Amino acid sequence: MKKYIIVLAGIVTIVALLSFSLKDQPISDANDSFHKDSIASVNAFKDVYKVLISPRCMNCHPSGDVPLQGDDSHLHTMLPQRGKDGKGINSMKCGNCHQATPMEGLNQPPAHPDWHLPPADMKMVFEGKTPGQLAKQLVNPKTNGGKTMKQLMEHADDGLVKIGWDMGEGRTAPPISHAEFKKAWIRWIETGAYAPKDK
Amino acid sequence: MITLSINKKTYNVDVDPETPLLWVLRDELGLVGTKYGCGLAQCGACTVHLNGEAVRSCVTKVSRAVGQEVVTIEGLSEKGDHPVQKAWLEIDVAQCGYCQTGQIMSAVVLLKANKNPTDADIDAAMAGNICRCGTYLRIRDAIKLAAQIERKEA
Amino acid sequence: MADLKTSITRRSFLRSSALAGGGLMISFSWLSAFKSPDTMAPELADWAELTGYVKITPDNIIKILNPNPEFGQNVMTSLPMIVAEELDADWKQVLVEMGPHDNVKLGPQFTGGSNSVRMYWKPLREAGAAARQMLIEAASQSWAVPAAEITTKAGILYHQKTGKQATYGSLATKASAIAIPKGMKLKDAKEFKVVKSSIKNVEGKKIVTGEPLFGLDYHVEGMLIAMIEHPPAFGMKLKSFDASEALKMPGIKDVFTQKLYEDGFEQGGFDTRTFNDLLVVVGSNTWQVMKARKKLKVEWEPAGEYKDIIAARGQKREVVVPAELESTEAQLKKMQEWSAKPAPQLRKDGEPEAAFKNAAQVIERTYNAPFLAHNCMEPMNFFAHVTDDKALVAGPLQAPGWSEPTLAKLLNLPADKIEIQMTRMGGGFGRRAYGQYLYEAALISKKVKAPIKLVYSREDDMTYGIYRPMYTATYRAALDANKKLIGFHVNGGGIPEHAIHANRFPAGTVDNYLAEGWAIPSNITIGAFRAPRSNFNAAAEQSFLDELAEAMGKDPIDLRLELLQKGKESPVGQNNDYDAERYAGVLKLVREKSGWGKAENKKYSRGVAAYFCHNSYAAHVVDIVMKNGQPYVERVFSAIDCGIVVNPDAAINMVQGAVVDGIGNAFYGGLTHKEGRAVQNNFHAYRIIRMNEAPKKIEVHFVQNDIDPTGLGEPPFPPVFGAVANALFKATGQRLYQQPYAPQLNKRRAF
Structure with missing residues (x-):
């Protein structure tokens, strides 16, 4: 589902006032068809960031x-240890x-058939990243595992991403639901995948 | 009925496919060298080889092992003379001995990947196996000795 | 738990008989007056006669029974070595077998108090020496040569003049007819060939090949598995349950309640009960029972206050168990309050009050330590098959003789209808001296009329424990204007016992000395944990001495040696429970071997500590470096005086293990409670030291002497805590007063 955003007049001014960074803004083929909206994008990324630095995502x-x-x-x-392939x-x-499917019970290792860390040559670190740094890292194919914007959008439904909301008893889920996350994720990308400016 | 290949033998067992491999080995097949320690993959006492990987059998559903090769401590060598077992005896590692089969199964996988492990390599490979008696220094020595024995036997 | 003087006296007699099919069987029986070592053996007064076996077959196989339970201290090897030594046997021809439980024939049979070798040393030597002498007599008769001219070596008899020789086995049957010699001369320690040599674990091969050895491996055809659903918190009990869903689960045979002790039951000293109303699930296999437990719908309610009746050591007393659902924070606060109250005096020398009043400087520090769970790698379990007229129980147990009388009462069977088989234990550390899980198993078997194995899950084992108590101690030292130590005061308390050994160092070395101790009752159950009480004292006292040395401007080893010099030359008071010279000996040895004060060790943050307990002396120097921003114990030097070391390499293994265990517990050990509930219930939350945290080197040195052997399993453990704390101070500049230490060192990422 695509949502088109009405581009407000004077957006450049607002962007300037709010000090959003346009520098290093990656533009890929996929988002040419979308209406860019830096405010909406940065706002959407707030929710994205909350999820990505929550323990369920950041821990790996x-x-x-x-x-x-x-x-x-x-x-x-x-x-x-991570190992070369992250496995x-x-x-x-x-x-x-970490099994394909979880054992029942508290404190069992969370499960997924492809449980792993990012590989050694593409570590995709979330831990310690500011919103700006993380957003830039996510859209850059050199640091996001070579994903296009389209592939990045689809990544919201990746099994290892979704497992963050289903890690078994006793583990706090990310702060918003997967549906809300996916919505924010897509909106962030569709509106231009803007990186918030770090203070 | 579930068919398993364990230590190159075929077993048919009538169990819930969700049953952890550990309890199938221990309660159904009498292969009790694989130990129960925590049930959470925290201590490594239950380590077996599943297609050569040092899998924690306490959290591995028996269904995962179907059609795969399982090796337990009982099948590591015919006469108890695998280089790692020899080294364990030579260094006289064990105190209570309960965790040692799991330690050995992990060490074998380490040595397959790394013929000459350093202290740091051993730390990284063996930190998943708890020894409550504190025989870690001897385990380190035994792994290095096993590497030597393997080089000699090769 | 009062302290008892540690001594063992005994008279032993030997007997012999022929083996069926030929050969010699030598037995020793043993009349004893036995005083409890430390507090591990209070109820042995009634064992009167002990007999052990050495059997020699015609083909020269020498079978020696190990009398004592094996939990990793290596007695399966070291006790038979003692027999083999005096027998002059060839160790290669010795077969070792675990003995049956029989306190009459095989002695006290308890593993604890670091006593195995100490209590069996003399009787096992006598048995070996008598057998050898009888074989010599037999050869003397056969060869018609004087017995005095016959020598033995490695299982062979020799007569040099005639060149005759024969194996023990060939003369064993003849020897069995010879009267047991009396008053044999035992070997001089300098002649030892087996003892003092490193002999490998006789069960090593079985261990590395995974043979069934442990209680959890015990299996008989048709055996059922039982597990107990216990209250979620100390202070709670079963109110009601609905097992309808659980009973529908595959393999489940029964769900029922069982009382452990009936009202008014008189418990022995090691019959500690954690919970009395047991909710039991019985099924065909372990996993089915584990799954069915999750389907139970159970209501729990506050247990309220109740009474335990303890009948031990010829005394009967009532213990009121309080109702409170305890939490760690509140416990710490309560200990702080009690520390300020007047406390029972345990020992007083001179005028401590005046010394503190007149002091130019008073140093006062308070140390706290949490409950510790034993966390034996093999969780508690026991096999039981109880019928109307007899009971067979088998499993991991440190002291079958302490559990048997209680079992007889609970099952209403005479003791001779109860057979207890001792399996190898996957660790013990004191936990398996308490027979509750054995009683539970037996009662369950009796109820379901079937052989069962009771299994504790790891969570059961950790939350349903008999823990090392929670302790506190406040140490005070009074210094005069010249920084001379003129007064020493320790006030110790705990839940539910204090740890103070009032007559141990530094008692006897300070003119004005005061020791006080108090205890706060609790419903959290406690018991022996590797070097009970000592394991806290050595942390607190040895940390305090380090700080005292700093305040006095002295080297910490020098300070201890100066105090011990006084303790040797002009001891204060009467009942000092240590030998100042041997104590100083381990400090001097560790100083030398560790290169204490040498420039080449500058890169290490070093800490020292020494302690005496279980009749042996231990000192460690711990060397810390920073690794990935964390303090890491890279090296340890240990000096031990435990008299003769029977099996040196195995002894080194045990000391190394005690050091690793000590580092682990000092850094990470601790069980906390929230409203009676154990916060840590498995190894994801209760941290155990792992390979990457173990030192690179632990160099162990023994004081060489020919004193009869004393304990080794426990003595090296307590001083590790103090040495670690003192080294951490050097590494971080931070004195640590609360165990465990790791959470205070790196809050951000520490697990």
């Missing part, structure tokens, strides 16, 4: 090579514990 996008764990995002117990190393592969 750590700044180091060890995933995080828990609502307090502590270093994962037993310090599993762990020798005796400590993600899939050794």
Whole structure:
């Protein structure tokens, strides 16, 4: 579902007043067909950011090579390493514990058939990123896993993304529902995938 | 009925496919060398090899093992003389011994990928296996010795 | 739990007989007056006669029974080694077997208090020496040569002059007819060949190949699995339950309630009960029972106050168990309040009040430590098959002799109709001295009239425990104007016991000394945990001594040695419970071996601590470096005086393990409660030290002497805490007063 936004007159002025950054704004083929709206885009990204830095998403996008764990995002117990492909190393592969489908019960490892971190050559770090930094990282094919805007939009329905809302008993879900997240995500991209300016 | 290949033998078991592999091994097949420690993949006592990976059998549904190759400590070697087992005996690693089968299964996978592991490699590979008696220093030594034995036997 | 003087006295007698099919069986029986070591063995006064076995077959196989339960301290190897030594056996021909439970024939049979080797040392030597002497007599008769000219070596008898020789096995049957010699001379320690040599774990091969060894591996045909749904919090009990859904689950045979003790039941000293009304689920296999438990609909209610009747050590007393749903914060506050109240005096020397009044400087520090869960890798479990006229129980148990009388009462069976089989234990650490899980298993089997195995899940094991108590201690030191120590005061308390050993160092080294102790009742159950009480004292006292040394401008080892010098030359008071010279000995040894004060060790933040408990002395130097911004114990040097070391490499293993365990518990150990509920219920929340946190090197040195062996399982553990705290101060500039230490070191990312 695409939503077209009425472009307000004087948008440039408003953008200037609100100090949005247009610099380094990645423009890809996919968003040519959309009406750009920096205000709506930046607003939508507020919700996107809340989700991405929530423990359910950020814990597997750590700044180091060890995933995080828990609502307090502590270093994962037993310090599993990212490994080249993001799937762990020798005796400590993600899939050794994280199964295709979850076991019932509290504190069981959350499950997904393709559980992994971003690979070593494309770490896609969320941890410690400001909204501006993260937005730029997300739209840049060099840092987003080579995704076009269209692929990026579709990524909202990626299994590993969606599992963030279904991690089993005792784990706090991201602050908004997946439907709300998806809406904000698409709106952010459709309106131009603007990166908020960091203070 | 579920058909499993464990230690190169075929077993048919009549269990709920959601049953953890650990309890199928222990309660149904009498392969009790694989230990129950936590049920949450936190301690590594239940480590087995599933297609060569050091899988935690306490959180692995038996359905995942169907059509796959499972190796437990009982099938690691015919005479208990796998280089890692030899090294464990030579260094006299065990205290209570309960966690050691899981430790050995993890160590074997490490050594398959890394023929000459450093302390840091061992730390990274073995931190998933808890030893409450604190035999970690000897496990480190035994892994290095096993690497030597493997090089010699190769 | 009062402290008892530690001593064991005994008289032993030996017997012999022929084996069926030929060969020699030598037994020793043992009349004893036994005083409890530390507090681990209060109820052994009634064991009177003990007998052990050495069997030699004609083909020269020497079978030696291990009498004592094995939980990783390696007694399966080290106790038979003692027999083999005096027998002059070839260890390669020795077969070791776990003995049956029989306190009459096999002695006290308890693992705890670091006593296994200490209490079996002399009787096992005598048994070996008698058998050897009888074999010599047999050879002397056969060869018609004087017995005095016959020598033995590695299971063979020799007569040099005639060149005759024979294996033990060939003369064993003849030897069995010979009267047991009396007053044999035991070997001088310098002649030891088996003892003091490193012999590998006799069960090593079984361990690395995964053979069934442990209680949880025990299986008989038709056996059912039982689990207990216990209240979610201490202070709660079962109100009602609806098992209709659970009973529909596949494999489920029964769900019922079972009382552990009937009202007014007299509990022995190790019959601690966590919860009395058991909600039991029984089914065909473990997973089915685990799943069915989740389908139970249970209502719990406050248990209210109740009474335990404890009948132990010839005394009967009532203990009122309070009703409160306890929380850690409130417990800490309560301990703080009680610390300020007048407390029972445990020991007083000189005029401590005056010393503190006249002091130029008073240093006062308070230390706290949490409950600790034992977390044996093998969760509690027991097999039981109880019928109308007998009971077979099998599983991991540290002291079958303490549980058997209670089991007999609970099952209304005579003790000789109860067989307790001891499996290898997947850890114990004191937890398995308490037989509650064995009683539960037996009562469940009796009720369902079937062989069952009771299994605790990890969560059951951790939240349904018999924990190391929560402790506090306030230490005060009075210094005069010349920074001389003129007064020392310790006020210790805990929930529900205090940890103070009033007669241990530094008692006896300070003229004006006061020790006080108090306890706050609780419904959270506690028990022995590797070096009970000592494991807290050594953390608090040894941290305080470090701070005291700093205030006095002294090296921390020098300060301790100066105090011990006084303790040796002019001890204060009467009942000092340590040998100042041996205590100083381990400090001097660790100082030398660690290169204490040497420039090449400058890169390390070093901490030292020493402690005496369970009749042995231990000192550690802990070396910390920063790794990824975290303090990391990279090296440890340990010096131990436990007398003769029976199996050196195994002993080193045990010390290394105690050091790793100590580091782990000091950094991470702790069980907290919220309204009676354990906050940590599995290893995701209760942190256990892992490979990457273990030191790179733990160098263990033993004081070389020929003193009869004393304990080793516990003594190296307590001083690790103090040495770690003192090294952390050097590494971070922060003195730590609350265990565990890790959460205070890196709040951001610490797990």
